[in-house]
Amino acid sequence: MLDPKKLRQSTQDVANNLARRGFQFxxxxxxxxxxxxxxxxxxxxxxxxxxxxxxxxxxxxxxxxxxxxxxxxxxxxxxxxxxxxxxxxxxxxxxxxxxxxGLPNLLSDRVPDGKNESDNEVIRSWGNKKEFSFPVKDHVELGSNLGLLDMDNAARISGSRFSVLRGNLASLQRALIQFMLDIHINEHGYEEFYVPFIVNSETLTGTSQLPKFESDLFKIESDKSLYLIPTAEVPLTNLFGDQIIDIDTLPRKLVAHTPCFRSEAGSYGKDTKGLIRQHQFEKVELVQISTPEKSFDALESLTSNAEQVLQKLELPYQVVSLSAGDIGFGSAFTYDLEVWLPGQNAYREISSCSLFGDFQARRMKARYKNPNTGNNEYLHTINGSGVAAGRALVAVLENYQQEDGTIKVPDALISYMNKKIID
RNA sequence: GGAGAGGUGGCAGAGCGGUUGAAUGCACUGGUCUUGAAAACCAGCAAGGGUUUGUAGCCCUUCGAGGGUUCGAAUCCCUCCCUCUCCGCCA
The missing domain is CATH 1.10.287.40 (Serine-tRNA synthetase, tRNA binding domain)
Incomplete structure (x- = not known):
């Protein structure tokens, strides 16, 4: 939510800012x-x-x-x-x-102009794309050929956009999750949380999934208004709702692994094949809570924390700054991490790191006492995937594939898998 | 699921129809005292909103949430949510 005072007093400025998104106020x-x-x-x-x-x-x-x-x-x-x-x-x-x-967040001045994702700005890229001496396969073909990815049974028992992983492939995803958690907890100073996967509508309003994007969510049949979480951002960030946080405890850094559930009703026809866009996927989520002065630094640190995962896995990626037309509803500024997928011959989003400013904090009343002014002021919230496990699995399959169709286990994961080859 | 108790300011805890936004204690902030600290004493200290150039005044709202009774509700009535204790069941 925007500051109502600002909305009243600088209405035209607000409208101009929102117009950059293509939003007409x-x-x-x-x-x-x-x-x-x-x-x-x-x-x-x-x-x-x-x-x-x-x-x-x-x-x-x-x-x-x-x-x-x-x-x-x-x-x-x-x-x-x-x-x-x-x-x-x-x-x-x-x-x-x-x-x-229903008003989206104000954009930071740093957000590049643009109508859609083609206007996103590449900030930096990391790693070298591997040269393959054989025709590369995509993850669906690789997983299916190994007998470890079963889309047919998933469709039969649940429907489209679900998947069943078997054996070493299921283990590989679990290894990725464990690996990511360990990095963030032990090397980056995040505190691990286990949170509910079902939340109420107030909680989803707090992080701004509701009321506007209800069709993206799975709602639970119940006399209460309950939903499956689309990301751990929702329960984690809302931990700070309705509170006045002691400034000495800031910044707070939280990490959680959860499944994520997305209905994505609007995206039919996009990425219908494979594991890229699923109704259910695993994700390790990073959240930081900071004072307004330090929130951009927090975003930079959170983004580099997510990048570390890809670097340790030696997966080539690029960091892009989302343009005004592509950035999310509640975000003031977003970096996407896009991992290289040889099977698609393209970079694909694997993490989205956003600074929300006080947008979410205002909705959920997450405040701290500013010792300089003596007032209760809104915190800033930052979150990002660190990273999406389902897509990381895709990236490992496609980047580490070998000519015989087996998958080399990335060095960083060998100790988690206790093997060097997935076959 | 059954039986009982309870939800009040940062915390603890009074109030149980009327000048109560709320006693008291703790915590916190400022002051006096002290070489310094502690103790003691004095003072201040809920949140949200409106109006306003205003962190000044003035005003409104809030005692789990939502309804109701009343000129007036933290206090009475109804519904819901949550917490605690005991019993049952269960991972």
Whole structure:
């Protein structure tokens, strides 16, 4: 959520910023709603003030045994006016809230202009793409030929966009997860968390998946409003909601491995084959909570923490800065890590590291006491994959494939796998 | 699932229809005292919002959440959520 004061006072600046995303903010209707809100709220407060005073007088008069019929009448009169005014106000307020929850975050000045992903800016690249002396296969072919990837059975028992991994392939994914967790916990100073995979709608509103992107989520059939998490970002970040954090505990660095569930209703036809886009996948997620001054540094450190995983696995990748047209709803600035996939002859996203500024913190009321001002101020939230395990598995298969169709185990994973070849 | 107890400020814990946003204690902040520290004493100290150039005033809201009764609710009624204890069941 954007700062409502800023929204009111610098409406045109906000609109200009949002326009970079291609988002059109209807200034006129927002301003007129706000004007009505202002008048109604002032009137409302005045009426309540009168009623409060009258009630107090009644209490005093009664204790003295005086007659109160006159003032009682006045008070009842006020209540009539108030009821009418209040229903109008609450209607306006809910309209304003609906608009505000639907506004994307303001972009950082560093976000490159652009309409879509083709305008993303490559910041740096790492590693050398391996030269293969034989025709490369993609991960589906590799996994299927080894008998370790079973898409048919997954489709039969669950549906499309699910997968079954067998034997060494299942172990390889688990090894990747364990490997990543170990790096972040032992080398990068993150604290490991185990969190619920089911969360309520308030939680998802806090991190801004709701109300706008409900169709991307799996909702649970229940009398409560519960959803499967689309990423560990949701429970982890919300740990700080409704709290005033002691500044001495900042920055906080959290890591969790969870499955992620995404309905992705809008993406049919994209990446239908293989493990790239699944309804369920494993991910190691990094979250940092910082003060506003240090949040860009936090993003840089979190991004380099994610990069370390790919470097240790010796997987070539590039870091791109998402353009205004491609960046996510709640993000002020995003680096994507794109890993090289020989089977697709392309770089594909394997991690997305975003700075949300106070956007999420405001929604979930995550604050800290700023000792300089003495005020409670909103924290900044940062998160990124460190990295997506399903896609890391794809990258290992395709980059470490050998002519005979077997897969060499990356050096970094040998101790986790206790073998050097997957066959 | 059955029986009971309870949810109040950063924490502990009073209040149980009326000038109570809320006693008291702890913690915290400032001051006095002290060579310094501790102790003692004095003072301040909830959150959110509106108005406003304003961290000044003034005003509104908030005692788990949502309804209701009332001129007036932390206090009474209803529904829900959560926590704790005991029993049952279970990984």
């Amino acid at each position: 209807d200034i006129d209707s927002y301003s007129s709603l706000n004007e009505s809100r202002k008048l109604l709220q002032i009137e409302n407060d005045n009426l309540k003030n009168k009623r409060n005073k009258a009630s107090k007088e009644i209490g005093i008069a009664k204790s003295k045994g005086e007659d109160v019929t006159e003032i009682l009448k006045l008070s009842e009169n006020i209540n009539g006016l108030l009821a009418n005014n209040e229903s109008k106000l609450s209607q306006i307020l809910s309209q304003i809230e609906f608009i505000e929850l």
